[in-house]
Every structure is written in structure tokens, then in C-alpha cells.
Amino acid sequence: xxxxxxxxxxxxxxxxxxxxxxxxxxxxxxxxxxxxxxxxxxxxxxxxxxxxxxxxxxxxxxxxxxxxxxxxxxxxxxxxxxxxxxxxxxxxxxxxxxxxxxxxxxxxxxxxxxxxxxxxxxxxxxxxxxxxxxxxxxxxxxxxxxxxxxxxxxxxxxxxxxxxxxxxxxxxxxxxxxxxxxxxxxxxxxxxxxxxxxxxxxxxxxxxxxxxxxxxxxxxxxxxxxxxxxxxxxxxxxxxxxxxxxxxxxxxxxxxxxxxxxxxxxxxxxxxxxxxxxxxxxxxxxxxxxxxxxxxxxxxxxxxxx
Ligand SMILES: NCc1[nH]cc(CCC(=O)O)c1CC(=O)O
Numbered sequence: 001x002x003x004x005x006x007x008x009x010x011x012x013x014x015x016x017x018x019x020x021x022x023x024x025x026x027x028x029x030x031x032x033x034x035x036x037x038x039x040x041x042x043x044x045x046x047x048x049x050x051x052x053x054x055x056x057x058x059x060x061x062x063x064x065x066x067x068x069x070x071x072x073x074x075x076x077x078x079x080x081x082x083x084x085x086x087x088x089x090x091x092x093x094x095x096x097x098x099x100x101x102x103x104x105x106x107x108x109x110x111x112x113x114x115x116x117x118x119x120x121x122x123x124x125x126x127x128x129x130x131x132x133x134x135x136x137x138x139x140x141x142x143x144x145x146x147x148x149x150x151x152x153x154x155x156x157x158x159x160x161x162x163x164x165x166x167x168x169x170x171x172x173x174x175x176x177x178x179x180x181x182x183x184x185x186x187x188x189x190x191x192x193x194x195x196x197x198x199x200x201x202x203x204x205x206x207x208x209x210x211x212x213x214x215x216x217x218x219x220x221x222x223x224x225x226x227x228x229x230x231x232x233x234x235x236x237x238x239x240x241x242x243x244x245x246x247x248x249x250x251x252x253x254x255x256x257x258x259x260x261x262x263x264x265x266x267x268x269x270x271x272x273x274x275x276x277x278x279x280x281x282x283x284x285x286x287x288x289x290x291x292x293x294x295x296x297x298x299x300x301x302x303x304x305x306x
Contacts, residue, residue, distance in 0.1 A: 011078055012077075014043060014063055025175070027040060030215065036214065041070075080202055083099060093205060095204060098219035102223040103170075105197045108182045109186065110165060110173070114183055121141055130192075132265065135167065137270065169194075188246075226250060230249050232286025247259065256278070258289055
């Protein structure tokens, strides 16, 4: 089950445009750096088959788990995920083999105008409590409309006039070739991204030392450190992907700077703190910042819903 095969490496992927695009990007990079051929293997998950079922079993975990099952059974060699879709807890038998150079981690407003220039009461679509809370803090007059679906579907609602604008990750828009839709890219002081946003994660079987070495060639240590700081905040806060928690870490002049915020769902209050330290202490920086957030009432803000 865990022995190396002789043919091309099999990269399991969902069949959506974003998933196949980012999988192909990684496949090409692995081939360029190692000379190994990589073939994409499309995997249909329960979440792809039934939207109702997806709502019932909950979010992106379905897709992640389906790909992990294929890795554990040996049907595929590795998978590429958006890091922000991965739970912070470790999964037995599964190893994080690489985090390639991070894409732009910021969120983008897609619509006819920048946020400040949208009319009073404009209808903005997003399903993320983190984006909802921060949008409400910036523009309490907006009407926030909960939406689901892939980036293309969401953009179509703006084109159709059903919504005035939507907020999406810049990295995802770039990967599907839709940066044309962007009216404004939010700076982290306006809207803190989701932990790990814009970063990809390669996973393989933890026992496959051969694969770990091979896939490790596309790892970017600076990306690994910054996303470790961000995801440690999330892990300590014990907040899932749906919590109103934003983070942003970057390395400048060999210092790792981390900002994190927990925002009340109605945008009225927030706890926002920053820290910096040696990049090798990424996890400790994240853990300390999370404890400071908790000491200032972050847990109370996280529990609130309107
Ligand atoms: N949960 C959906 C999801 N997962 C990863 C991305 C974008 C790409 C990324 O953050 O790496 C998106 C769409 C979005 O939030 O706009």
C-alpha cells in the first residue's frame, strides 16, 4: 500500500476549475524540479455529487477527507489543497509534505466600485463570518447576503445584478484567471485574511519517505513559517474555518510579524493584536498572540452570532 510505484506520480484532485488549476501548477513545478512525471487523477467526492449533502455534512472537510482517503488507500500519491481549507489538527497517516511559495493572501472586492464608493445599502455576498464581521466594521450600512458555491458562481451573481459585489480571495481569482473582476484589494488593516489564505498545501502518506523528500523540493520555508504562525493562532483559539478570526504574518528583515483579530459578528467590537519575533519561533509567536487575544476577551466575541 505504501510502496513507491514506478509510473508517473498520481496527484488526486477535485475536478473544479480552481482545484485542477492549482493541482496542475504544482504538478508542473514538481516535474520541473525533480524530473518526475505527474498525472492528475480526478476524484469525485460526496460534496461534488450533492449540494444538499454538502450542507448537511459540512463545508470543505468533505473534499479534504475524500482526497486523504485516496492517499491512505494508495490510490493516489499526493494531493494539493488550499491550506485555509485544512483543519488545524493533525490527521493520522497524513503528512504535510510542502507549502509552496505563497500567493497573495489578501481578500478582494469584486464589483463595480471600491468599498467606500458603493451606494448605501449595497448588497454584498459572502458566506464567511470573518468577512461578514470585517465588512460590517468597515461599512455598517451594507446588506450582507450569505452565499455559497465556487468563485465563478459567485461572480455570476454580480454580473446578473443579483448582488452588487462579492468578496473573494485574490489568490483564487488569480488561479481561475478572473482578476479582471477585482475592484479593490483589501489591505490587512482593513480586512485580515483567513489563516493560511493564498497558500497551497501538499499532502501525502506519512510513511512515504521517498515522496516526502521529492515533494519537499517545492516547499518554501518562509511560507511554512508564516502560515504556521497564522494557523497556530487559529488552533489555540480552537476556532474552525468559519470563525471570525483573521490573521496576517509576513517576514521582513528576518523578523516574523504577525497580526491577528477576532471580530464580533456584527462588526461592533474587535480584539486586534500584533507581535513579532525570530522566524524560527513562528509557532510560539502564534501561540502567545492567541493567549493574549483570549486574555482580552476574544473567546466571548467568537461565541456571538446575530
Ligand atoms: N473555502 C473556499 C476557498 N478555499 C480557498 C480559496 C481561495 C484560494 C486560497 O485562499 O488559497 C477559496 C475561495 C475564496 O475564499 O475566495
